[in-house]
Amino acid sequence: ACALELQKNKIDFHIFEASDGVGGRVRSDIIDGFILDRGFQLYNPSYTEGQRLLDYQALDLKPFTPGVAIRDGKRLRIVVDPFRSKDFRYRLLKDLPGSIFSQLGLLSYFLKYLITADAQISVSADISAQQSLTKSGIKGSLLEKLFRPFLQGVFLESELNTSRKFLDTVLKTFLRGIPSLPAQGMQQISNQLASKIPSENISLNTKVLRIEGNKLITTDGEIETKKIVVATDPSTAISWLNLEVKKMSSVTTWYFKADPKVNSIVKSKPLLFVDGKKSGPLTNAVVLTNAAPSYAPTGQVLVAASAISPNENAELIEVKKHLAVLFGVPTDKWELIKKYEIKEALPAMNPPYSLINSNQISNDLFVAGDHRATSSIQGALISGTNAATLVKVSLGL
CATH class of the missing domain: 3.90.660.20 (Protoporphyrinogen oxidase, mitochondrial; domain 2)
Structure with missing residues (x-):
């Protein structure tokens, strides 16, 4: 997504991919x-x-x-x-499952978020997903037999400690599609995005070992560049850029x-x-x-x-x-x-959580990935586009 936005704005770029194919996870x-x-x-x-x-x-x-x-x-x-x-x-x-009161709470919950603007999700006070559900009357067997078993597969955690903001975003997404x-x-999602980029702009099996200023140290040598976007797995980005450690x-x-x-x-x-x-x-x-x-x-x-x-x-x-x-x-x-x-x-996306986190580290260094937005393909795509936009601005274009 970042590369496509750079390409659209006629900004030269090159992708260095450590593995044998595009797509990450x-x-x-x-x-x-x-x-x-x-x-x-x-x-x-x-x-x-x-x-x-x-x-x-x-x-x-x-x-x-x-x-x-x-x-x-x-x-x-x-x-x-x-x-x-x-x-x-x-x-x-x-x-x-659940009592009639829990089921009415469920109906009220979904009606509320059907009419809630997306922007309102971010400004409302943040609590955990479980707190948000129980506060809305979704509790007992409705919570334990339906919502927890289902949502733990979405959040990949069973306590439902995930941010209420992300819960609301997920539920609205499910209602819309x-x-x-x-x-x-x-893999076809990744392949389709990559197919829009000239193959000579992508180097597979080329691992970036570290960043030194405006220089990349890779397994194939050193590359100097004006701007760098780190679009790695979260752990690598965190260690390279001294970002807040996320579980x-x-x-x-x-x-x-x-x-x-x-x-x-x-x-x-x-x-x-x-x-x-x-x-x-x-x-x-x-x-x-x-x-x-x-x-x-x-x-x-x-x-x-x-x-x-x-x-x-x-x-x-x-x-x-x-x-x-x-x-x-x-x-x-x-x-x-x-x-x-x-x-x-x-x-992890524990509360309080910002649905959009900064993509710019310095004037020449940027970061992209689902850890900068929401833990989803949507979050990764948005983050990549945002990073490219910031690169464009930093170049004075």
């Missing part, structure tokens, strides 16, 4: 015909910066069902947005070649499964091929299962046992394709 691998994103992730087409920079038609976005399947002991609750999903909406009244997968994997959340995703019987429970609909009883290590699980059949060879079924701290190191036998509980089918013959351990998946 938004990467995918292909193993035996299965598309495996590096950690389960989705893209929301309501992201305004994504709408500006990406060609959605070319991405061929495959939407999930806007809702969640909650394993509640032997019972499976299916809660969907009744206005955007014909599937299962007849079950909403009997499957939505349906989380989706590009037909050929999340990073980790997540582990297991990908399985599954038995097609798993589809029978939700009529092959792409629903996210969570556990309202916390009966195992998994945070969530989903049949990816119900949304995007292209993620697997014809006729094959791909399941993603994810766990956050303190369960990210769960044993395979525990994971498969929990999957059997969630989906209600035997999983002992499911084949593990690959396990991804993402140690620094998302920067």
Whole structure:
């Protein structure tokens, strides 16, 4: 995003990428015909910066069902947005957990943020997500069986200590768009952005070791430049630039070649499964091929299962046992394709939090990344654009 903005303003630039491909944390691998994103992730087409920079038609976005399947002991609750999903909406009244008072609180909460301007989110006092929900009347089983299991997969933390500002931003985003997968994997988002940049402007497998003034010390030598934008992982940016240290959340995703019987429970609909009883290590699980059949060879079924701290190191036998509980089918013959351990998946966003943080370190040094905005693809894109704009200003253009 930063490079595209520089290119638009006719500012010469060069990207030095330490790995063998662009994308950072938004990467995918292909193993035996299965598309495996590096950690389960989705893209929301309501992201305004994504709408500006990406060609959605070319991405061929495959939407999930806007809702969640909650394993509640032997019972499976299916809660969907009744206005955007014909599937299962007849079950909403009997499957939505919580008292009538909590449910009214939920209705009030969503109505409030449907009419709240985006700018108002930033100026209101900040508290934790859990405090915001309980203050609105969302408590008891509605909180513990629906909101906490779902949101911990979004925030990658189970205490819901994440900023209320980010919670509100996330919920408004979900109301405006349906989380989706590009037909050929999340990597296509990164590839599409990179395809707009001349290949000679990108050096792969070139690690920047350190910055010395206006000089980059790389594995391929030294490069002098007028301006530098540090668009690395948060930990590297923090150590190079002496930024405020942020806690990073980790997540582990297991990908399985599954038995097609798993589809029978939700009529092959792409629903996210969570556990309202916390009966195992998994945070969530989903049949990816119900949304995007292209993620697997014809006729094959791909399941993603994810766990956050303190369960990210769960044993395979525990994971498969929990999957059997969630989906209600035997999983002992499911084949593990690959396990991804993402140690620094998302920067924490604890209150008080600013949704936009400075992208300028000095007149010649800038920083970009989701840690400067919101922990999302939208945040990363906005941050990159903002950094490029500041570079332009510093050049007097």
